[in-house]
Amino acid sequence: MKRVRWGIISTANIAETQIIPAILRASNAELTAIGSSNTKRREKIVSAFDIPKSYHHYDELLHDPDVDAVYIPLPNSLHKEWIMKAAQAGKHVLCEKPITLNAKDAQEVFDFCKRNDVLLMEGLMYQFHPQHQRVQEIIRSGEIGEIQLMKASFSFLLEEKEGNIRTDPKKGGGCIYDVGCYCIHAVRNILKAEPKELIAFADIDPEYGVDVSAWAFMRMDNGVKAIIDCSFEMDFREEYEIIGTKGTIKVPQAYRPDNNGGQGLIIINKNNDQRIERIYGDQYKLEIEHFSNAILNGTELAYDGANSVKNMRVIDACFESVKTGEKVSL
Structure with missing residues (x-):
């Protein structure tokens, strides 16, 4: 081969x-x-x-x-x-x-x-884990009703800031670039929608001048609302939740299931009943195989340039809103 x-x-x-x-x-x-x-x-x-x-x-x-x-x-x-x-x-x-x-x-x-x-x-390797495809299947099935809200979070405590590229503004540091990009992509990817407008806030480290915690509130073009948060100053979290009219879906190991042996968890709550689905995947390997297959066989990339550019536009809008304190239309 x-x-x-x-x-x-x-x-x-x-x-x-x-x-x-x-x-x-x-x-x-x-x-x-x-x-x-x-x-x-x-x-x-x-x-x-x-x-x-x-x-x-x-x-x-x-x-x-x-x-x-x-x-x-x-x-x-x-x-x-x-x-x-x-x-x-x-x-x-x-x-x-x-x-x-x-x-x-x-x-x-x-x-x-x-x-x-x-x-x-x-x-953005996380998207190749099969748990996210399963989440979209559940949404399409109508099990949790009409989607109203999605929340996505990614945070960890950055204890050593001195000399760390994550806190160097000249090297593109800050939590939005580092982990917020996952939350933004997750919202866009799972909802299959783009933000129409957003407002974002951030805590800027007074010594290093980079965002160390950030929050954004979005109105998507399909009417769904979304809230993201990311941080270098909070306990480790890597989750998203979709709230529908009839139930909710929570994915508590959304971005780094490799830390748990590749196990993804999907928790569905509906009518006071809870169902947990465990799905395994090797997301880094799947990412490499996907890209390599496109090189060898000319298959289309699941995550192409147009999609990356759209993600960057949302990141740009977050920075603009943080700077101006105003709502930004996309």
């Missing part, structure tokens, strides 16, 4: 702990190279995963003819630059979220990749 040959740009923790192991588990992918100027850390990862090729500079990896696709988990502020460099070198790109720092840049990188005949996908 033909496999996509992957290269990893940088030695970021998510690459070491999640994406590299996922590539090794995938049926249609193989790990070929890694590039990083952090020689000690790079050599550690090369040894741990028996990576065939190791480069000191990203550019060297991009010009390796044995690499078909690259994964980019660099700081958010560097995404645009290295997506375009990778595309120029003829490499397909899976880039960590957020794809760029604003919708204008997002549209630019997707257009650039299209002109260079390479695929680009934003790495």
